[in-house]
Amino acid sequence: MAHTPHFDLSDPAFDVTSDVVHAARDQQWYVETNWGWAVLRYAEANAILKDRRFRQGNARWPEQNGIHSGMFSDWWAEVLLSIEGDDHARIRRLLMPAFRNKAIAAMRPRFQALADELIDGFVERGEVEFVSEFAEPYASRIICVLLGLPEEDWPQVAHWADDLGRSFGISVAADLPRIEAALDGLHRHLDAVVTDRQATPRDDLVTTLLQAQETDGTLTRHELGVALVFLAFAGMETTRNQLGLALQTLLSHPDQWRLLGERPDLGGQAVEEIMRVNPTVTWITREAVEDVDLHGLHIPAGGIVQVLSHAAGTDPAAMPDPGFDITAVRPPHLGFGSGVHHCLGHFVARTDMAVALPLLARRMPDARADGPGEWLPVSGNTGPVRYPIRFTPGPRSGG
Amino acid sequence: MKVKVDFDRCQSNGLCEAIAPATFELDDDDYLQILDDEVTEQNREAIERAVASCPTSAISIVED
Numbered sequence: 001m002a003h004t005p006h007f008d009l010s011d012p013a014f015d016v017t018s019d020v021v022h023a024a025r026d027q028q029w030y031v032e033t034n035w036g037w038a039v040l041r042y043a044e045a046n047a048i049l050k051d052r053r054f055r056q057g058n059a060r061w062p063e064q065n066g067i068h069s070g071m072f073s074d075w076w077a078e079v080l081l082s083i084e085g086d087d088h089a090r091i092r093r094l095l096m097p098a099f100r101n102k103a104i105a106a107m108r109p110r111f112q113a114l115a116d117e118l119i120d121g122f123v124e125r126g127e128v129e130f131v132s133e134f135a136e137p138y139a140s141r142i143i144c145v146l147l148g149l150p151e152e153d154w155p156q157v158a159h160w161a162d163d164l165g166r167s168f169g170i171s172v173a174a175d176l177p178r179i180e181a182a183l184d185g186l187h188r189h190l191d192a193v194v195t196d197r198q199a200t201p202r203d204d205l206v207t208t209l210l211q212a213q214e215t216d217g218t219l220t221r222h223e224l225g226v227a228l229v230f231l232a233f234a235g236m237e238t239t240r241n242q243l244g245l246a247l248q249t250l251l252s253h254p255d256q257w258r259l260l261g262e263r264p265d266l267g268g269q270a271v272e273e274i275m276r277v278n279p280t281v282t283w284i285t286r287e288a289v290e291d292v293d294l295h296g297l298h299i300p301a302g303g304i305v306q307v308l309s310h311a312a313g314t315d316p317a318a319m320p321d322p323g324f325d326i327t328a329v330r331p332p333h334l335g336f337g338s339g340v341h342h343c344l345g346h347f348v349a350r351t352d353m354a355v356a357l358p359l360l361a362r363r364m365p366d367a368r369a370d371g372p373g374e375w376l377p378v379s380g381n382t383g384p385v386r387y388p389i390r391f392t393p394g395p396r397s398g399g
Numbered sequence: 400m401k402v403k404v405d406f407d408r409c410q411s412n413g414l415c416e417a418i419a420p421a422t423f424e425l426d427d428d429d430y431l432q433i434l435d436d437e438v439t440e441q442n443r444e445a446i447e448r449a450v451a452s453c454p455t456s457a458i459s460i461v462e463d
Contacts, residue, residue: 049454050455089410092410093411093429096429100413100425100429101413101416101417101425331451332448332451332452337454338454339455340410340454340455342410342412342454342455346412346414347417
């Protein structure tokens with residue numbers, strides 16, 4: 001009888017993209033882990049994320065790590081990711097106008113100007129530390145624009161969002177002082193913006209939400225604060241990490257990198273293909289709200305299920321030719337999750353990366369890694385911490 | 400064949416509009432409107448992709 005593997009998702013050496021995971025996927029659609037069951041195949045992964053017998057599974061994360069009270073656990077209990085039902089639907093709908101496709105598409109020239117400005121800053125050197133010189137300022141300044149913060153605030157916002165990102169890490173309890181300091185800093189900073197918009201309304205997200213609070217009574221001031229801090233946190237780290245992972249994948253396929261530089265119209269498809277094979281959110285967590293029986297597996301109420309997004313995205317049963325190809329059209333990837341908690345900011349991430357990646361490919365045509373860099377474990381939320389790259393500068397505009 | 404939307408499930412994520420804009424449109428209040436519910440040979444592929452991409456499985460294709 002074949003040996004049934006058991007994964008330790010929080011082992012820093014465990015890699016969700018490794019052969020061990022692919023081999024387990026050949027045997028069975030799920031495996032047991034130290035943190036619930038991991039789902040490995042596309043069909044089951046896609047179905048579970050949409051299945052309403054499961055809720056988003058991170059709500060109890062602080063208490064599972066021994067954090068039962070305080071600023072962080074209070075905030076976590078109220079963020080969009082943790083809440084369900086009518087409150088979730090109401091707050092999501094209020095935030096929606098800022099994230100609709102048309103609003104984000106109108107920002108393309110701004111994203112492009114920002115990407116060009118950042119590339120101009122390092123291109124002549126023929127080398128770049130990609131995280132600190134491009135991915136982080138790009139993601140962070142876009143969040144500032146969306147939230148109506150002065151763009152020059154970006155280093156501080158990035159710092160807070162980065163510290164707050166540790167709340168998803170396996171050492172959340174040890175990092176608690178930093179996390180709570182970041183939470184407090186972001187709260188105060190955004191509260192000042194809210195107070196300013198009360199006095200001087202603008203055509204922006206904060207003003208719109210204030211109107212929902214003051215005129216319609218559909219949002220409390222407290223909920224407004226919680227939501228804004230959550231958006232800063234959810235939008236910065238994920239996009240920064242995903243941009244780094246995009247480069248990692250593209251640079252290991254030089255033909256695709258070259259093609260993207262020549263065909264900027266493939267930017268959107270490239271983002272989909274990258275998130276299929278190399279997503280930053282490597283597990284998407286669900287908790288059963290009732291007993292569920294699925295294809296031979298009994299999941300009791302309260303049971304935790306982790307959808308492994310890379311394993312699902314590279315499942316040969318769903319992707320007959322799973323090789324990396326930015327011109328291919330695939331079944332929808334699960335990199336933004338799915339179901340009612342599907343990423344609210346997906347058009348922002350899709351659009352800003354679709355704009356940036358072809359510009360980077362054009363101006364760093366022979367880009368290659370300059371040393372190993374420094375990377376987060378390939379489990380949980382992953383990506384580069386430091387990613388030095390060397391290249392011969394390419395032209396700024398086409399021709 | 401026609402497009403059908405379960406509006407209790409629709410969350411206005413807008414993926415359908417981005418994929419098949421001739422069929423789906425979000426109005427100014429972000430509620431989904433069906434511009435044309437007819438599934439034809441020309442739009443079938445896009446609509447099937449919109450169905451598959453909907454995070455909340457709110458869209459289906461039904462027999463007339």
